[in-house]
Amino acid sequence: MxxxxxxxxxxxxxxxxxxxxxxxxxxxxxxxLLGPNGGxxxxxxxTILGLIPAKAGRITLDGEDVARWSRARFARSVxxxxxxxxxxxxxxxxxxxxxxxxSRLGAFAVPGRADEAIAADALATLGIGxxxxxxxxxxxxxxxxxxxxxxxxxxxxxxxxxxxxxxSLDFGNQARLLDQVRHLSRRGIGIVLSTHDPDHAxxxxxxxxxxxxxxxxxxxxxxxxxxxxxxxxxxxxxAIVPLPGEGRFVCTPVLAR
Amino acid sequence: xxxxAIAARPALRSALKGVLPLVALLLLVLLxxxxxxxxxxxxxxxxxxxxxxxGLPSTLDPTAQIVVLQVRLPRVLASLVVGAAxxxxxxxYQGLFRNPLVSPDILGVSAGASLGAVLGIYxxxxxxxxxxxxxxxxxxxxxxxxxVGLAMRRHDPVLTLVLxxxxxxxxxxxAISLLKxxxxxxxxxxxxxxWLLGSLASVTxxxxxxxxxxxxxxLLPLVLFAWRMNLMSLGEEEARALGVExxxxxxxxxAAATLVTAAAVSVTGVIxxxxxxxxHVARLIVGPDFRRLLPASLLMGAGYLLAVDLVARTxxxxxxxxxxLTALIGAPFFLWLLANAKRSWA
Numbered sequence: 001m002x003x004x005x006x007x008x009x010x011x012x013x014x015x016x017x018x019x020x021x022x023x024x025x026x027x028x029x030x031x032x033l034l035g036p037n038g039g040x041x042x043x044x045x046x047t048i049l050g051l052i053p054a055k056a057g058r059i060t061l062d063g064e065d066v067a068r069w070s071r072a073r074f075a076r077s078v079x080x081x082x083x084x085x086x087x088x089x090x091x092x093x094x095x096x097x098x099x100x101x102x103s104r105l106g107a108f109a110v111p112g113r114a115d116e117a118i119a120a121d122a123l124a125t126l127g128i129g130x131x132x133x134x135x136x137x138x139x140x141x142x143x144x145x146x147x148x149x150x151x152x153x154x155x156x157x158x159x160x161x162x163x164x165x166x167x168s169l170d171f172g173n174q175a176r177l178l179d180q181v182r183h184l185s186r187r188g189i190g191i192v193l194s195t196h197d198p199d200h201a202x203x204x205x206x207x208x209x210x211x212x213x214x215x216x217x218x219x220x221x222x223x224x225x226x227x228x229x230x231x232x233x234x235x236x237x238x239a240i241v242p243l244p245g246e247g248r249f250v251c252t253p254v255l256a257r
Numbered sequence: 258x259x260x261x262a263i264a265a266r267p268a269l270r271s272a273l274k275g276v277l278p279l280v281a282l283l284l285l286v287l288l289x290x291x292x293x294x295x296x297x298x299x300x301x302x303x304x305x306x307x308x309x310x311x312g313l314p315s316t317l318d319p320t321a322q323i324v325v326l327q328v329r330l331p332r333v334l335a336s337l338v339v340g341a342a343x344x345x346x347x348x349x350y351q352g353l354f355r356n357p358l359v360s361p362d363i364l365g366v367s368a369g370a371s372l373g374a375v376l377g378i379y380x381x382x383x384x385x386x387x388x389x390x391x392x393x394x395x396x397x398x399x400x401x402x403x404x405v406g407l408a409m410r411r412h413d414p415v416l417t418l419v420l421x422x423x424x425x426x427x428x429x430x431x432a433i434s435l436l437k438x439x440x441x442x443x444x445x446x447x448x449x450x451x452w453l454l455g456s457l458a459s460v461t462x463x464x465x466x467x468x469x470x471x472x473x474x475x476l477l478p479l480v481l482f483a484w485r486m487n488l489m490s491l492g493e494e495e496a497r498a499l500g501v502e503x504x505x506x507x508x509x510x511x512a513a514a515t516l517v518t519a520a521a522v523s524v525t526g527v528i529x530x531x532x533x534x535x536x537h538v539a540r541l542i543v544g545p546d547f548r549r550l551l552p553a554s555l556l557m558g559a560g561y562l563l564a565v566d567l568v569a570r571t572x573x574x575x576x577x578x579x580x581x582l583t584a585l586i587g588a589p590f591f592l593w594l595l596a597n598a599k600r601s602w603a
Contacts (some may be wrong), residue, residue: 046494051494051497051498057362070500070502071497071502072500072501072502074500075499075500075502076500079441080499082495082498083493087354088355088356088357089355089490089491089540090544091487091545095487099491100499102485102488102499103500104501107485110483110484110548145321147410151499155499201390202530
C-alpha cells in the first residue's frame with residue numbers, strides 16, 4: 001500500500017511553480033512538507049489530489065496510475081484535510097462529518113444509519129463527540145480543524161493529505177493535533193502534512209523540504225532538517241538543539257545581537 | 258405514561274411538522290379562492306372544489322362556480338407553482354454560489370429571461386417559443402455572470418459575482434428598453450410593460466399546464482441530488498476532494514434552477530425577491546440541509562406568492578402589479594439581511 005508521486009510538475013495556468021517532485025508515502029508513515037510561505041505547498045497538495053491538473057509526472061496508488069480514476073474512487077483512498085475555514089452555511093458538525101461518506105455512496109444515495117455510526121466514530125476518535133450537535137459556524141478554529149479531520153476519516157481513507165493542519169491553532173491545540181496525527185499513523189493511515197514549524201518536522205518519520213519549486217531534501221528529520229537547509233529555506237540562521245529525554249530536536253532562530 | 262407513548266411522541270411531532278404547513282397552505286388556498294370583488298363563502302368554495310373533483314352535479318350558484326373555478330383557480334395554481342419555483346431556484350443558487358445573499362435577480366437570470374421573453378412578445382411568438390427564449394436568455398445571463406466571476410478570481414468572489422450580475426443586468430436592461438422603444442405602442446408596449454412588472458392577472462390554466470413540464474424537469478435533479486447539493490455548498494475543490502463529480506453536477510444544478518426560473522418568468526413576468534427572501538427564511542427555520550431546505554422553500558415560496566397575490570388584487574380598486582409588492586417587501590428585508598449578516602460581505 002503506497003502512494004507514489006513521480007517527477008511531478010505543478011502550477012497555476014501557464015505558470016509552473018515547481019517541478020521534479022518525487023516521493024512515496026507508505027501506510028502508517030507521516031511525511032512532513034516544510035517550506036516558506038507562498039512556496040507552493042498548497043498548490044502541490046492540490047495537484048497531488050487531482051484538484052489542479054499536473055503539468056507533468058505521475059501519481060500512482062499501489063502501482064496504478066490515478067489520472068483516469070473517478071473522483072469518488074480516488075477519494076476512497078486519499079482524503080483531503082483543508083485548512084480550517086469559515087463556512088457559508090451553518091451545517092451541524094455531524095452533518096459536516098457525514099459529508100465525508102460521499103465517496104462511499106452511490107450518486108443517488110443518501111447516508112443511512114451505518115454512515116451515521118461511522119461519522120460518530122470519527123468524531124469520537126478525535127475526542128470531539130460532544131460537538132456533534134453544534135453548528136460548524138459557531139465552533140472555534142481549532143475545533144473546526146478537528147471536524148475536518150473527522151470528515152476525512154469518515155470516508156475511511158488509507159491516506160490523508162493535510163494542508164497546514166496546525167496553522168490556525170494555538171499552542172495547546174497544535175500539540176493535541178500532532179498527537180492525533182501520531183495516533184492515526186499508528187492505525188495504519190499514511191499522512192502527508194505541510195507545516196510552517198520545523199519543530200513539527202521532528203515528529204514526522206520523514207521530511208521533504210520544498211525550496212523554489214524543488215525538493216531540497218527528503219529523508220529522516222535528523223538528516224533533512226539541518227541549520228544549512230533551514231537557512232536556505234527561510235533565509236535565517238537557525239540553531240537545532242536536542243530536547244533532553246525526548247530523543248528529538250527543537251529549532252530556534254538565532255537573532256542578530 | 259407508557260413507554261410506547263413516549264416513543265411515539267417524536268414521530269408524532271415530526272409528522273405534525275410536515276403536515277401543519279400543508280394544512281396552512283390549503284387554508285390559504287381556500288381563502289384566496291373565496292376572497293375578491295365577488296366574495297364566495299369559504300364553505301361554498303370547499304363544496305365547489307369537492308363536487309368538481311368528484312365530478313358530482315352541483316346545486317350551487319353558477320356564478321360562484323365560474324368565479325372560483327375559472328377566474329380564481331388558474332391564478333391560485335399559477336401563484337403556487339411560480340412561487341415554489343422561484344424559491345427553489347433561489348435556494349439552489351444560494352447553495353451553488355455559497356452565499357445566502359444571491360438570487361435569480363442578482364445573478365441576472367431574471368433579467369436575461371426577461372429579455373428573452375420580451376423579445377418573444379415583440380416578435381409575437383407563441384407561449385412555448387417565449388419560454389424557450391426566456392430559458393436561453395436566463396442561461397446566457399447566468400453563464401456570463403459566472404464566467405466573469407471565474408475570470409476575476411483574484412477579487413472577492415461574492416463581490417465579483419454580485420457586481421458582474423449588476424453590470425450584465427444593466428446591459429440586458431438596456432436591450433429590454435430598446436425593444437420597448439421599438440415595440441408597437443398600442444399592441445405590444447402595454448403587454449411588455451405590464452409583464453415586466455409581473456402579474457398573474459391574465460394567467461390561464463393552459464399557461465400553468467404549459468410550464469409544468471419544464472418546472473418538474475428542473476426540479477427532478479434538485480430532488481434526486483439534494484444531499485449532494487449540501488456538498489456543493491462547500492465549494493468546488495472541497496466537494497471534488499470528497500469524491501463529488503462537480504463538473505457534472507454544477508452545470509446540471511445551474512441549468513435546472515435556470516430552467517425553473519425561466520419557466521416561471523415566461524408566464525408571470527418578473528417577480529423579484531422571492532428567490533432571495535424565501536430560501537433565507539426557510540434556512541432559518543429548517544437549517545441548511547438541502548433535503549429539508551428544498552421542500553421548505555417550495556412550500557413557503559408557494560404560500561408567500563399566493564398571499565402577496567391575494568393582497569395585490571384586493572388592497573386597491575385597481576390591481577397592483579406583483580413585482581411592485583414583492584420588491585416593496587423584499588428590498589427592506591434584503592437590507593435587514595445585510596445589516597445582520599454574520600460574515601463580512603464585501
